[in-house]
Amino acid sequence: MVKRSYNQTPIKAQDPEVRSHNFNEVVLGYSLDEGRLEASRCLQCKNHPCMLHCPVMIDIPGFIKKIEDGDMDGARKIIAKYSNLGAICGRVCPQEKQCEMACTLGRSKKFEPVAIGKLERLVSDWDLDNPEPVKVIPHDKGRVAVVGSGPSGLTVAGDLAVKGYEVTVFEALSTPGGVLIYGIPEFRLPKATVKKEIDRIRDLGVKIETDVVIGKTITMSELVDDFDACYVGVGAGAPHFMSIPGTNLMGVYSSSEYLTRINLMHSYKFPTYDTPIEPAKQVVVIGGGNVAMDSARSAMRLGAENVSVIYRRSLEELPARIEEYHHSVEEGIQYHWLTNPVAYLGDENGQLTGVKCIKMELGEPDESGRRRPVPIAGSEFIIPATTAIEAIGQGANRVMLDTYPDLKTNKWGYVDANEETCATSVPGVFAGGDIVTGAATVILAMGAGKIAAKEIDEYITNKTAKKTSHSA
Numbered sequence: 001m002v003k004r005s006y007n008q009t010p011i012k013a014q015d016p017e018v019r020s021h022n023f024n025e026v027v028l029g030y031s032l033d034e035g036r037l038e039a040s041r042c043l044q045c046k047n048h049p050c051m052l053h054c055p056v057m058i059d060i061p062g063f064i065k066k067i068e069d070g071d072m073d074g075a076r077k078i079i080a081k082y083s084n085l086g087a088i089c090g091r092v093c094p095q096e097k098q099c100e101m102a103c104t105l106g107r108s109k110k111f112e113p114v115a116i117g118k119l120e121r122l123v124s125d126w127d128l129d130n131p132e133p134v135k136v137i138p139h140d141k142g143r144v145a146v147v148g149s150g151p152s153g154l155t156v157a158g159d160l161a162v163k164g165y166e167v168t169v170f171e172a173l174s175t176p177g178g179v180l181i182y183g184i185p186e187f188r189l190p191k192a193t194v195k196k197e198i199d200r201i202r203d204l205g206v207k208i209e210t211d212v213v214i215g216k217t218i219t220m221s222e223l224v225d226d227f228d229a230c231y232v233g234v235g236a237g238a239p240h241f242m243s244i245p246g247t248n249l250m251g252v253y254s255s256s257e258y259l260t261r262i263n264l265m266h267s268y269k270f271p272t273y274d275t276p277i278e279p280a281k282q283v284v285v286i287g288g289g290n291v292a293m294d295s296a297r298s299a300m301r302l303g304a305e306n307v308s309v310i311y312r313r314s315l316e317e318l319p320a321r322i323e324e325y326h327h328s329v330e331e332g333i334q335y336h337w338l339t340n341p342v343a344y345l346g347d348e349n350g351q352l353t354g355v356k357c358i359k360m361e362l363g364e365p366d367e368s369g370r371r372r373p374v375p376i377a378g379s380e381f382i383i384p385a386t387t388a389i390e391a392i393g394q395g396a397n398r399v400m401l402d403t404y405p406d407l408k409t410n411k412w413g414y415v416d417a418n419e420e421t422c423a424t425s426v427p428g429v430f431a432g433g434d435i436v437t438g439a440a441t442v443i444l445a446m447g448a449g450k451i452a453a454k455e456i457d458e459y460i461t462n463k464t465a466k467k468t469s470h471s472a
Contacts, residue, residue, distance in 0.1 A: 004105070008115045009038035016330035020300050023186040023268055026327060027091075027118075032072070035122040039068035041105060042114045049102040050116060055447030058082040060099055060116055067119060076127040079120065084158035084201055085151060085446060087128055087193050090121025092184060093443040094321050128196045134203045139166040142228035142460040146170065147214050147400065150178025151442045152433030153233035154201055155449030156456070161204035163457050168227075170212040172399075175264060178235055179434075180442070182264040183256075185294050187301070188324075191263075215403035220429075228463070229428045229456045232407070232415060233449065236434035238395045242286070246344025251278065251352030255291045255391035262298050280387035281305045284355045286341055287391030288313065293324040295389045296333045307333050308383055312340040312360050312373040338362070340373065342380065344388060354382045394439050407431075414438060422452035428463075430456055 012028040013019075019026050030038065042064045050060045059078050066075035079086045095117035100106060106113025141164040146153045149171040157167045175181050180194045202208060214220055214234075223230050239254030241247055258277070261267045265275035283299040285292050288311035296307050309328075311318065314337050318325060329335075338360040345354040359379035362371035396413045408416045408425035415424060415431040422430040432448025434440055 004041045004111065006111050008041075008112045008118075009034050011115070011118055016327075016332075019187065020297075020331040023298075023301055025190050026187050029125060030118055030122045032070075032122070032126075035067050035119055036070060038115050039064045039119060041111075042068070043105050045104045049104060050099040050114075053098045053102040055098070055443045056082050056450055058099075058120075063123060064114065064116070064119055067123065072123060072126050072130075075123045079123055080127075082450075083446065084155055085197050085442075086120055086124030088151070088180060088189060088197055089443055089446070090117050090119075090124055091189050091193070093117060094441055096322060098443070125193075128193070128200075131200070137162065137164060137205060139164055139205050141165050141457075142464065143168070143226075144456060144460075145223045145227040145230045146233065147220075147223070147230065148172075148178060148233040148235055148433075148435075149176035149198075149208060149210075150233055150235050150433060150445060151180060152235075152445035152449040152452075153178065153231065154198065155446045156231045156233065156430075156432070156453045157206045158201045158204055159450060159453035160456060161201070161206050163453070165457075165460070167206045169206060169208045170214055170218070170223075171208060171210045172213045172234075173264065174210055176208045176210060178233075179237075182237075182260045183291070183294070185259065185263055185298050187297065188294065213399060215400040220400060220404035220407070224426065224429060228460045229430065231422075231449075231452050231456065232400070232424070232429065232431040232435060233433045233445070234397055234400055234435050236394045236396055236414070236439045238397050239390070240393045240395055241390055242341065242392060244341055244343050246346055246352070248350075249344050249346040249352045250350050251280070251346075251385075251387045252344055253387065253389045255285075255287070255295045255389050256394060258295055258389050259291070259298065262302075268298075268302060277302065278387065279303055280385075282385045283307045283387045283389065284341075284383055284385040285309045285389045285391055287311065287393075288318045288320055289391065289393075290320045290324055292389075292391035293320045293328050295391050297324075297328055297331060299387065299389070300331055300333065304387075308336055308385075309333060310336045310339045310341060310355070310357060310383070312338065313362065313370065314338055317370050336383070338373065340375065341388075345382065352386055352388060354384050355388055356380060356382050394434075396435055412438065420451070421455045422448055423455065428459065430459075 063075040063078040100113040103113030146169040239256040266273035267277035270276045283304045285296040343356040359376045360373040363374040366372040410416045417431040417436045422432045430452045433445035
C-alpha cells in the first residue's frame with residue numbers, strides 16, 4: 001500500500017519581508033520532481049469528485065497521473081482539451097472552494113487535498129516553455145465577433161477558432177486580457193504569462209483588435225449585421241461606491257482605478273512609465289474579497305508604512321482566497337474585523353486624513369446566507385489614513401448596453417442570458433462571464449465561454465443548414 005504524505009508538497013515562495021517591497025511573483029511554483037511527488041498523493045478515485053467541481057470539467061485525475069508518470073506532454077494534452085488558460089487558472093482560481101474542496105483525500109480530514117491548482121500551473125508553465133508546433137486550421141465555418149478579451153472572451157475565441165471559425169475579438173483597452181491585465185497584480189499573475197497565453201490564442205488564428213469601444217467606435221448593431229454570431233463578455237468593471245460623506249476627498253479611490261493604474265499603466269514603475277500614483281504612508285482598504293487583498297498588498301509594495309483592511313464581517317465570512325489572506329498577513333497587512341466606514345475625514349485642502357468607522361455585530365442571515373452585520377451604537381472610532389480604497393464590488397459597464405437597448409438586462413443591470421446556453425434576447429448574440437453573473441471568478445467566466453462556444457457552433461451550423469436547404 002502506498003504511504004501518502006498527510007500534507008501537500010511544500011512550494012517555494014518569496015520571503016515576506018522581501019516580497020512586500022517588490023511586485024515579482026510571490027509563489028514560485030513546483031519543480032518537476034516536486035510535482036511528481038505531489039501527483040503521487042492523488043488516489044485516482046473512480047468517481048472523480050474533483051472534476052465535478054471544476055467549472056470547465058478538466059480531467060484532473062488524468063493529467064495528474066501523467067505528471068506522476070513523468071509524461072508532461074501527455075499532461076498538457078489533457079489540459080488543452082478543456083482549457084486555453086491553464087497557466088492563469090493554476091495561479092488565480094479558487095481551487096480550495098472548487099476542485100480541491102471536493103478532493104477525496106482532503107475530505108478524509110486527516111490529509112490535505114492534492115494541490116490541483118499548483119499541479120495545473122506546473123503543466124501549463126511547462127507547456128508555455130515547450131510549445132507544440134501550431135496546427136493550421138481552416139476558418140471557413142463562419143465569422144464570430146467577441147466583445148471583450150477577458151477570460152470568458154478569450155475562451156470562447158480559442159474554442160471557436162479550433163472548431164473552424166474566423167474570430168475577431170474587440171477590446172476597449174490598449175492591451176488584451178481584461179481583468180487578467182488591469183485587475184490582478186503582477187505578484188499574483190505575471191503579465192508575461194498572460195501575454196504568452198494570449199499569443200497562443202492568436203496563433204490559432206484569432207484576431208484581436210484593441211482600442212475599440214463597442215457603442216462608441218463601432219455599434220453593437222454593426223457587429224450583429226457583419227458577423228454570423230456575437231459573444232458579449234465585457235465584464236463588470238464599473239466600480240461601486242459606498243457614497244458616504246467625504247467620498248470626493250483627494251485620496252479616496254475605487255479599487256478599479258487604483259489597480260488599473262498599477263497593473264495596466266505600470267504606475268509602480270514611474271517615471272519609467274508615464275502614469276504616477278499618489279504615494280501614501282497610511283492606507284485603508286474597505287472590503288473582504290480578492291480585490292481588497294490585491295489593493296492592500298499593492299499599497300504595501302508602493303511604500304505604505306501601515307495598511308489596514310476594514311471588513312464588516314469576521315474572518316469566518318471572508319470571501320477572499322485563504323491563501324491570499326495568509327500572504328497578506330505575512331506581509332504586514334492589518335485587519336479590522338466587524339468594522340464599517342461611516343465617513344471620510346479631510347483637511348482644509350480637501351485631502352483625506354482619516355476614516356471614521358463603527359463596530360458591527362453579526363445578526364440574522366441575509367439573502368446571501370451570511371449573517372447580516374448590524375452597527376453597534378456609540379462604537380465609532382477613527383483610523384488615520386491618507387489613502388482609502390473601496391473594494392466593495394463592481395457593476396455592469398453601461399457604454400455598450402446603453403447604446404444597444406435590444407439586449408435585455410435584468411434588475412441588476414447585467415445582461416439577461418440563459419444559464420445553460422448563454423443565449424440572450426437577441427438571436428445570434430450570446431453573453432457570459434461577469435456581465436451576466438456579476439463579478440465572479442476567472443474559471444466561472446471561462447466555463448461560460450466554453451458553453452457559449454458550443455452553442456454558437458450549433459447556432460451557426462443550423463443557420464447554415466437552413467440556408468442551404470432553402471437554396472436547394
